[in-house]
Amino acid sequence: MTASIFQFAVSGILVGSLYSLVSLAIVLVYKATHVFNFATGSMIVFTSFLIWTMIGLGLPLWLAILVSIAFSYIFGLLLEWLVLRPLIGQPLIGSLMATLALTELLRGLIIMIFSAHEFHLGYHIFPPIVKKIGPVFISPALFGGFVLCTICLIALILFFRYSPKGLSMRATADGHYIAQSVGIRVSTVFSVTWGIAGVICAMAGLALMDRIGFSIVQTPSVVIFCFAAVLMGGLDSVPGAILGGIIVGLVSDLASGLISSQVGMLMPYIVLMVVILVRPEGIWGLKRIERI
């Protein structure tokens, strides 16, 4: 019993790191532009299919990945420029519906080009380095995804701490007016944020591709876990997103292992509901003092 609890806890944390990464993409976009990106799931699948197409074209894996990362950066920029920029200053329903409509658009596009079937890569990207730690089995795909996500998270944290671009993004998140008055071009920061979100989605797509097959029907449901994680950590908190992702991964894996997999699938929604009812601002989110 305890061994299986350990097993589920470890795999929960490993999966949770992926949720953390995707949650971070959502939080970054929300902090900078106050848009909640419902289309994250579709963006992840989009990049998975990009990598798949590149490999199909005969490119070696590393080149395919690099090219898709570049493409997803440009894709993020384009989304911001074409869809979200005209909606600045519109009411909430506008930006919310725009990302939802984007989800539909990308879903239709991917079904049209690739069909709704599930695709498999056919081989593993990550080498099977670690298989067993003590009594706990570790799947190489999960571990590879964990390592990839951790590297990305550390890179992002360093980026925000030390690079001028990252600093200007943090300043923009603090306040648009103040950022503008010290000479930061806020519109560029918006674009770069969406571009970085695109790159994060590419990384998540890569990590997911190896673990399970990818399809436009199934993969976006992963993002629901990240929605729960984002709300749990706080909509505008980067450490909150990382912690929330790991907690949600842990909770849902434990639930699916110890109770049943159906309950595990339901867990993110229950977490979502509890967070909204008990502590809407999340663990480290900014609490808005306002009576409604």
Next chain:
Amino acid sequence: MRYPAGIYNINYAQDMSIIRTKAHWVIFALGMIALFTFPLYATSFIHIINLVGIYVISAVGLMLLTGYCGQISLGQAAFMMVGAYTGAWMTRAGFPFWGTLILSGLITGVVGLIFGLPAVRVKGFYLAMSTLAAQFIIPWCIVEIRPDFTGGIHSLRVNPMTIFGHKLISQIEMFYVIITITCILIIFAKNLVRTQIGRAWVAIRDNDLAAEVLGINIFLYKLIAFFVCTFFAGISGCLWAHWMRNVGPTHFEFVTSIWFLGMIILGGMGSITGAVVGVIVVRILDYVVSILLTPLVEEAFPLLSNQIVAGLPAFVFGLIILLFIIFEPRGVNHRWEIFKASYRIWPFSY
């Protein structure tokens, strides 16, 4: 609202009236006659009209919540599902159709209240997320908790609706029931938004802090909005179940909820007519894409035709909603109002 030259509102009753002039009454009567004689000249479209009628009910409910009260619901399809399953089971248990209809509306309303409860503490985006949770929790409960009762992942057969001992099976018979109920509910909604409740909703939508200062109990009115919205969804779902004669867990998915929101945006936020127009436009689009474009696609891409036909409606819908949000956020209805204002004062310029 602008009236033709020489017509002025001289009291509040006239100012609030839905049908103002004699010409309006004539147009209204002609429209009703045209609507109810529809089966005479459009027999082949009648099932589409039925579906439009059912969707209009749900969209009008969503319009009351989102367009008037300003609370976004991402779970309209799940609430329809509650109504559909309740309706299916009550007809099986032998309840009369009218009782089934109203009770499934009320039960769905109570379920809606549960998911509206976070409105005590949160608003806007967070409330939308709680309805998103509803969209996934409700189907899960229906499928997993009592699969012996609801059929689980299998779909459930529904008995035909029975009125005065007469079973309604053909589309034309159902048409009269569905359209009557749709008309009654549209009139109900139109009247509701010009009462005190409707004005309170608009106040909350426009500025909730100011509304509270005016003495409006925001929580109460938000809950009323949730109840009415899900009541409409329940009735719509119940009708859907009896129209389709079959309900299953895959019939009401998150995508359907998005489509409902898209319909009311496309029609025009903040007007009941907008909801009706939105549903009609989206259904026409869907018809054009799936029926008329399919042969063209099959001819152009014979190898990929299956997946293109499957993906095209979602693509076109997403694209059109995006274009509307960016270029005409006030929807089709706004254009119609501009047109109406211009022909009413014709041939004068003001």
